[in-house]
Amino acid sequence: MDPVSNPAVRPEASEQHWQLPSPVAIAEPLRALGLCEPLLALLIRRGFSSPEAIATLLDPPAAPDPADHFPDLAPAVARLQRACQTGEAVAICGDYDADGMTSTALLVGLLGRLGARPVAAIPSRQDDGYGLNAAMVERLAGEGIGLLVTVDNGIAAREALERARELDVAVIVTDHHTIPEQRPPYLALLHPACTPEGSPYRGLAGVGLAYVLARALAETQGSGQDLAMALDLFCIGTIADMAPLEGVNRRWLIDGLPRLKASPLPGLQALQQLAGLEEGALDAGAVGFQLAPRINAVGRLGDPALVVELLTTDDREKALELARECEALNRQRRELCEAIEAEAVALVLADGEQRSPFLLLAQNHWHHGVIGIVAARLVECFGLPVALLASEGNGRLRASVRAPRGFAVDRALTHCGDLLERFGGHPAAGGFTVRAERVAELHEALNGLASQWLEQRGAAVLVEPEALLPLERIDRALWQQLQRLEPFGSGHPAPVFWSADCRVVQQKELRGGHLQLSLAQGETRVRAIAWRWKGGDRLPPRVDVAYRLRLNRWQGEERLQLELVGLRPSGGDTVRLQRRDRTYWCSREGEELVIRNAAGEELRGRPDGEGGGLQADHPRGDHPYLQSLLQEAALALGLAA
DSSP states (O other), X not given: OOOOSSOOOOSOGGGEEEOOOOOOOXXXXXXXXXXXXXXXXXXXXXXXXXXXXXXXXXXXXXXXXXXXXXXXXXXXXXXXXXXXXXXXXXXXXXXXXXXXXXXXXXXXXXXXXXXXEEEEOOOOTTTTOSXXXXXXXXXXXXXXXXXXXXXXXXXXXXXXXXXXXXXXXXXXXXXXXXXXXXXXXXXXXXXXXXXXXXXXXXXXXXXXXXXXXXXXXXXXXXXXXXXXHHHHXXXXXXXXTTXXXXXXXXXXXXXXXXXXXXXXXXXXXXXXXXXXXXXXXOOHHHXXXXXXXXXXXXXXXXXXXXXXXXXXXXXXXXXXXXXXXXXXXXXXXXXXXXXHHHHHHHHHHHTGGGOOSSEEEEOTXXXXXXXXXXXXXXXXXXXXXXXEEEEEETTEEEEEEEOOTXXXXXXXXXXXXXXXXXXXXXXXXXXXXXXXXXXXXXXXXHXXXXXXXXXXXXXXXXXXXXXXXXXXXXXXXXXXXXXTTOOOBTTBOOOOEEEEEEEEEEEEEXXXXXXXXXXXXXXXXXXXXXTTOOSOSOOOSEEEEEEEEEEEEETTEEEEEEEEEEEEEOOTTEEEEEETTEEEEEEEETTEEEEEETTOOXXXXXXXXXXXXXXXXXXXXXXXXXXXXXXXXXXXXXXXX
């Protein structure tokens, strides 16, 4: 999977539901960590409530010995060591996404330097479909291959692995997809699910497993210096596949990202050059939104062997030539995405108020390689689950499915499994193949599931800021503290802040349908950008904004700006809180917070100066209900982080 760049701002403000975070108290020991109150508040809300937990996040422990976590690591290394010593040909069968291609390049590069003769064998997205198949095994065996290593696939390839056993081809499977109840035959299996419960290796993507294998092999061979380039590819593939940034993933990314800029791999240098990344640090965001899409574009539209050659060549001129081919395919990918997105949005809008709760759209001419990206954009635009279908031939259509948080794609497809030819996925994304005559029945079933989900969640798009941030706090000092929490990604995303009661000083429409704003609080002004804005022509004069903080580099200048994910009219000096059947009106008078109920009774509170708490001017001011009410009001009025 590859991240979707420039996430769209949510639709019109009336279609949003803002869910502000729960109040938290910041204990004094946490303040000694040198992080400001908004960052400490969001870390507490993410479950890092002790100094030890935050310290581990900032500086994770070293990876433990993988031999204690992967039962089959020793036989896998022994077999590969024999191949390196004898110069044996070894096939590396990867997948056509960035994880699979970087995994393949990692092992091809390392095995070649250690004496084996590695051969990349990645199936075609268009012709072969996903993963190892029996025809590939037969072809490789016919070419004299006696050892095959799968990366990012293989555990479900029963037919192919049984054929390999018949042809006396030994197979080492490294995969992180679901292990079937009946396992296929193999020489060795490296899989996160085979590690002990709570293992720091549990979150590895395909490239992480390839790195574990490469690292163990290189250390056995006494060639640790060859691992530097392998770590570079681990960083690219892990971020591209949106693997959870915890355990050894986080440790190795913290170790590898700072040196990625100066990678000795000519292919990575060429990609950086063409992506315009010569200036500034190469962080997880740059990898996810600049490098990974260029690699993924090849697997979507071209021959994955191009990426493997790019990431393994030592020839700088050749690397630049191959990177230009990647760049051309990436431009083609962007153009296809824009065209399909425009067509898909028009189809949705044509339904008007009769819009389906599950957006299922089909066009024969859409390209299989990019419909997943477009489906993700439609989810962000409309806040609904989406399936985009394109013709597969023979009366069948192939789909990519994406969904908002809370709607489980894998469960929905399993529920409709009797209508599908094949399917698979996880909670946020999936895919299926369906016969054309069953599409209407399938859409009806998916609509039923989506309707039930919407009844529980509500039709509005959910905006969930994590911490309040006054605009005057947005400066280089805050940015440097935020960098201490990097890398951001799956399981530890870039924080969503919010700022209350901002004046809209200026708004300007940009080419591509984006909106640029100048926002102000007091004397502080900040620039904000809303990618692919769909919220109307004019904004109210005062707004609350939810956003991620970005460092924008342009023509040699660096400037912090807000990348908006939500916007609503400001409640101003008074906000209304609803607690079941009780309504409260909250306002502030100087330093005091005032809460009035329907009977006109008042509750007043003021900061107590200790850990961000509030002291209530009420006989029962320490009652938990009144304290939580004060904290909620303080959050809603923008008085607490």
